[in-house]
Amino acid sequence: MAQRKPLVALLSGAGISTDSGIPDYRGPNGVWRRDPEAEKLSTYDVYMSDPEVRRRAWRTRRDSPAWNARPNAAHEAVVRLERAGVPVRVITQNVDGLHQLAGLTPRKVLELHGTAREVVCTKCSARGPMAEALERVVAGEEDPPCLACGGILKSATVMFGQRLDPRVLSEAVAIAKGCDVFVAVGTSLQVQPAASLAGLAAEHGARLVIINAEPTPYDPLATEVVRTPIGTALPALLDTLAKESTENA
Numbered sequence: 001m002a003q004r005k006p007l008v009a010l011l012s013g014a015g016i017s018t019d020s021g022i023p024d025y026r027g028p029n030g031v032w033r034r035d036p037e038a039e040k041l042s043t044y045d046v047y048m049s050d051p052e053v054r055r056r057a058w059r060t061r062r063d064s065p066a067w068n069a070r071p072n073a074a075h076e077a078v079v080r081l082e083r084a085g086v087p088v089r090v091i092t093q094n095v096d097g098l099h100q101l102a103g104l105t106p107r108k109v110l111e112l113h114g115t116a117r118e119v120v121c122t123k124c125s126a127r128g129p130m131a132e133a134l135e136r137v138v139a140g141e142e143d144p145p146c147l148a149c150g151g152i153l154k155s156a157t158v159m160f161g162q163r164l165d166p167r168v169l170s171e172a173v174a175i176a177k178g179c180d181v182f183v184a185v186g187t188s189l190q191v192q193p194a195a196s197l198a199g200l201a202a203e204h205g206a207r208l209v210i211i212n213a214e215p216t217p218y219d220p221l222a223t224e225v226v227r228t229p230i231g232t233a234l235p236a237l238l239d240t241l242a243k244e245s246t247e248n249a
C-alpha cells in the first residue's frame with residue numbers, strides 16, 4: 001500500500017538568514033526596535049505622510065548590503081528536501097527572498113511579511129520589481145511614484161501598522177494544521193500571529209522541532225529543541241527527514 005509522504009512545514013525567521021549577512025530587522029531585539037529612526041522608515045503612517053522619510057527609505061533600500069546576500073547551507077538544505085521528493089512548504093517571516101533564490105519552487109514559499117524584492121503602489125496596488133524602482137532612484141528620482149497612477153510606491157513588505165495579508169495567513173494556518181512535521185527555525189516565536197502557528201501544528205498532532213539559539217515560549221510543546229547553529233542543525237535534520245521519507249516510500 002502506498003503511503004502518503006509526510007508533509008514538512010518550515011517556519012523560518014531572521015535567524016536562518018544571519019549566516020547570509022542579513023541582520024534581524026524586526027524581531028523583538030531587532031535593528032528596528034533598537035533604532036527608532038530606522039523603524040520610522042518602515043512605519044506605514046510615517047512613510048505615507050512624510051516625503052523626507054520616503055526619500056530616506058529609498059536611499060536606504062538603494063544602499064542595502066542585503067541585495068548581495070546569497071542563500072546559505074540552511075536555505076540549500078530546504079531545496080534538497082524538496083528535490084528528494086518530500087512535500088515541503090515554507091512559511092517565512094523574512095522578506096529577503098533567499099529561499100526562492102536558493103532554488104525552492106516559489107509557490108512553496110509563503111511570505112508572511114511580504115517581500116523586499118518587489119514594490120507595491122499604495123494607491124492602485126500595482127506591483128513591480130524592486131530592482132527597477134531602484135534603477136530610477138539611482139537615475140535621480142528621490143521618491144519614485146507609481147508609473148501607472150502616480151501613487152506612492154513602497155517596498156512590498158508588511159510595514160509596522162499594516163495587517164498581514166489575510167489570504168497568506170489563512171494558508172499558513174491550514175499548513176500548520178495539516179503538516180506532519182513542523183520545523184520552527186531561527187525565530188524567537190515571540191511575534192504573533194506567526195508564533196502561534198507552532199502551537200497550532202503541535203495541537204494538531206505534528207512533530208514540532210524548534211531550532212533556535214535562545215529558548216522560545218513554545219519549547220515545552222516541542223518534540224525536539226535544538227540549540228546548535230542553524231547552518232549545521234537544519235541540514236542535519238532535513239537530510240534525515242529526506243532519508244526517512246525515501247526509506248518509507
Ligand code: ZN
Binds near residue numbers: 121122123124125148
Ligand atoms: Zn499606482
